[in-house]
Amino acid sequence: xxxxxxxAALALEADDFARCEALDTTFHETLIExxxxxxxxNSYRAISDKVCALRSHLPQTRERxxxxxxxxxxxxxLIAVGRVDAAADEVAEHVRNVHALLxxxxxxxxx
Numbered sequence: 213x214x215x216x217x218x219x220a221a222l223a224l225e226a227d228d229f230a231r232c233e234a235l236d237t238t239f240h241e242t243l244i245e246x247x248x249x250x251x252x253x254n255s256y257r258a259i260s261d262k263v264c265a266l267r268s269h270l271p272q273t274r275e276r277x278x279x280x281x282x283x284x285x286x287x288x289x290l291i292a293v294g295r296v297d298a299a300a301d302e303v304a305e306h307v308r309n310v311h312a313l314l315x316x317x318x319x320x321x322x323x
Contacts, residue, residue: 213242217284224281229272232281237264239284243303270313279309 216235223231240263244256256263270276283306290299 213239213246213284213288216242217281217288220277220281220284224274224277227274229277232277233267236267236280236284243287266314267310270310276313280306283309 216238220232220235220239223229223235241256241260244253247253283302287299287302287306290296290302
C-alpha cells in the first residue's frame with residue numbers, strides 16, 4: 213500500500229489525475245481486503261461500482277487529491293505502528309471529508 217500512495221503522490225506531481233484516481237481506488241480496495249473481514253469485503257464488493265461512481269464527482273483539484281493522499285499516508289503510518297483505533301478514526305475522517313465534498317458543499321452551492 214505504501215508503494216501505491218507514493219505512486220499517487222508522483223502522479224499528482226505530474227498532474228495525472230486519472231492515475232491518482234485509479235490508485236485511490238486501489239488503495240481503498242486493498243485496505244478493505246487487508247481487513248480480513250469477509251463481511252466487510254463482500255459488502256464493499258457489492259457497492260464498489262457505486263463508490264467509484266460517487267468518487268467521479270469529486271473535484272479534480274490538486275488540493276483535494278493532495279489531502280486524500282496525505283490521509284492515505286497517515287492511515288498507513290498509524291497501522292504500521294499498531295495504532296489501529298487512530299487509523300480507524302482517520303478513515304472515518306476521510307469518509308467525512310468525501311461526504312462534505314459530495315453532499316454538504318453541493319447543497320451549499322445550490323442554495
